[in-house]
Amino acid sequence: MKKIYNPNRNSWSEILKRPTQTVADIEDIVLQVFDEIKKEGDQAVDRYTQKFDQVSLDNILVSSEEIEQAKELVSQELKDAIQLAKSNITVFHAAQKTNKISVDTNVGIECWQEKRPIQKVGLYIPGGTAPLFSTILMLTIPANLAGCEEIVLCSPPNREGKIHPAILYTADLCGVTKICKVGGIQAIAGMTFGTETIPQVYKIFGPGNQFVTVAKQLATKFGVAIDMPAGPSELLVVADDTANASFVASDLLSQAEHGKDSQVILVSTSKTMIDQVEEEIIKQVNVLPRKEIAEGAIANSKLIYVESNMEAIELINEYGPEHFIVCVEDEDFYIDKIVNAGSVFIGNYTPESAGDYASGTNHTLPTNGYAKQYSGVNLDSFMKSMTFQKISEKGIQTIGNAIELMAEAEGLQAHKNAVTLRLESLK
Numbered sequence: 126m127k128k129i130y131n132p133n134r135n136s137w138s139e140i141l142k143r144p145t146q147t148v149a150d151i152e153d154i155v156l157q158v159f160d161e162i163k164k165e166g167d168q169a170v171d172r173y174t175q176k177f178d179q180v181s182l183d184n185i186l187v188s189s190e191e192i193e194q195a196k197e198l199v200s201q202e203l204k205d206a207i208q209l210a211k212s213n214i215t216v217f218h219a220a221q222k223t224n225k226i227s228v229d230t231n232v233g234i235e236c237w238q239e240k241r242p243i244q245k246v247g248l249y250i251p252g253g254t255a256p257l258f259s260t261i262l263m264l265t266i267p268a269n270l271a272g273c274e275e276i277v278l279c280s281p282p283n284r285e286g287k288i289h290p291a292i293l294y295t296a297d298l299c300g301v302t303k304i305c306k307v308g309g310i311q312a313i314a315g316m317t318f319g320t321e322t323i324p325q326v327y328k329i330f331g332p333g334n335q336f337v338t339v340a341k342q343l344a345t346k347f348g349v350a351i352d353m354p355a356g357p358s359e360l361l362v363v364a365d366d367t368a369n370a371s372f373v374a375s376d377l378l379s380q381a382e383h384g385k386d387s388q389v390i391l392v393s394t395s396k397t398m399i400d401q402v403e404e405e406i407i408k409q410v411n412v413l414p415r416k417e418i419a420e421g422a423i424a425n426s427k428l429i430y431v432e433s434n435m436e437a438i439e440l441i442n443e444y445g446p447e448h449f450i451v452c453v454e455d456e457d458f459y460i461d462k463i464v465n466a467g468s469v470f471i472g473n474y475t476p477e478s479a480g481d482y483a484s485g486t487n488h489t490l491p492t493n494g495y496a497k498q499y500s501g502v503n504l505d506s507f508m509k510s511m512t513f514q515k516i517s518e519k520g521i522q523t524i525g526n527a528i529e530l531m532a533e534a535e536g537l538q539a540h541k542n543a544v545t546l547r548l549e550s551l552k
């Protein structure tokens with residue numbers, strides 16, 4: 126990991142660059158896949174599954190027999206762990222429900238806001254290098270709580286044309302309507318345009334690698350909504366001498382092992398802590414089964430020394446990390462001042478992995494600096510706010526003249542008439 130001491134503010138944007146490819150880099154291939162899948166449907170899906178996943182499938186739909194087999198293959202111990210996570214995620218997301226908001230803005234003018242579910246949603250579950258069945262909990266639980274009617278799930282098949290049993294088990298447990306064995310750009314195109322097998326949806330959710338993320342971003346050009354750009358995982362830890370260097374290193378490696386295009390950063394006001402974390406990383410990475418992937422991400426990562434907490438928080442807000450761990454004496458300073466982060470983890474006993482799996486918060490979060498403008502997935506992501514109003518005779522008499530004047534000033538006579546006719550009927 127590259128060590129940087131007291132970086133000059135002018136160099137922050139260069140130092141904090143992500144290693145991922147952008148829309149401009151991947152756009153051509155995404156638009157080509159979109160175009161062919163829009164025109165040819167399943168046939169083009171199969172062609173790209175052969176190209177990018179090295180397998181061809183007669184039927185991409187998961188059958189009930191495959192689900193029954195998967196249930197047998199998942200151990201009771203893992204099923205119990207999934208149940209614990211499901212329960213905590215349900216409790217946290219159910220608490221996000223809001224009541225109808227109703228106000229009389231004037232006498233006789235009642236305005237209110239209510240939420241309604243998005244009827245058809247599509248969930249992308251990553252499966253390229255690791256079967257992220259935990260993401261199914263993160264997406265189906267709020268979708269079900271919101272009341273979404275149709276939940277379509279796409280995840281890439283392996284070279285034998287199969288999806289990992291834990292993905293199938295969890296999808297079945299969480300009431301997914303349809304599971305399709307399709308990944309990458311093909312999956313996003315399928316759910317955007319619809320094919321003979323993949324249903325078209327109104328909104329696509331879920332994380333993925335840079336190809337999936339750029340495909341989701343470009344899909345919005347074709348009318349589908351997305352949760353957010355949730356690409357290669359990233360983590361920023363702020364730590365001082367009160368932190369535990371081995372814990373910090375384990376957290377950094379937990380996100381580095383997601384993919385070579387992940388990025389992890391340590392910001393510290395202690396040079397000693399930076400040296401200790403560096404040593405620990407070297408020690409811990411050697412025994413990881415995904416050592417090569419983690420080392421790839423570490424090559425993109427930084428250890429940054431700054432002189433004050435104020436400088437640290439300004440740099441962190443400039444970066445806008447997906448995950449932000451705070452292991453410092455003055456936690457409240459960072460809790461109060463953080464404005465750009467997907468999810469915040471506080472104290473030496475709050476590993477980021479807790480949020481990935483089982484504490485209850487959602488792990489589908491904005492990456493690549495998008496924490497500056499996007500929230501992570503939550504209950505509202507699966508709902509729309511709708512407004513309603515009911516105006517009485519007294520109400521239209523109160524605001525009618527203002528509407529007439531404003532409509533006339535905008536040169537919209539028909540708008541004015543809709544009020545004038547009613548006011549005259551009340552004379």
Ligand SMILES: NC(=O)c1ccc[n+]([C@@H]2O[C@H](COP(=O)([O-])OP(=O)(O)OC[C@H]3O[C@@H](n4cnc5c(N)ncnc54)[C@H](O)[C@@H]3O)[C@@H](O)[C@H]2O)c1
Pocket residue numbers: 177178250251252253254255257260281282307308309310311332333334335336337354355356357358359383384387447488489490491492
């Ligand atoms: N931000 C979040 O909330 C969050 C959560 C979980 C995981 N993640 C990220 O999700 C990602 C999962 O990545 P993954 O690769 O393991 O699985 P994935 O399912 O996202 O991607 C695999 C698919 O990518 C496609 N692909 C691979 N190489 C390609 C190429 N050269 N051209 C076109 N398409 C190609 C293939 O179709 C393959 O099926 C990781 O980067 C991880 O960090 C992010």
Ligand SMILES: N[C@H](CO)Cc1c[nH]c[nH+]1
Pocket residue numbers: 257259260357358359380447481488489490
């Ligand atoms: N850390 C990922 C979000 O960036 C989520 C995840 C799933 N499984 C393990 N981790």
Ligand SMILES: [Zn+2]
Pocket residue numbers: 358379380383481
């Ligand atoms: Zn993770």
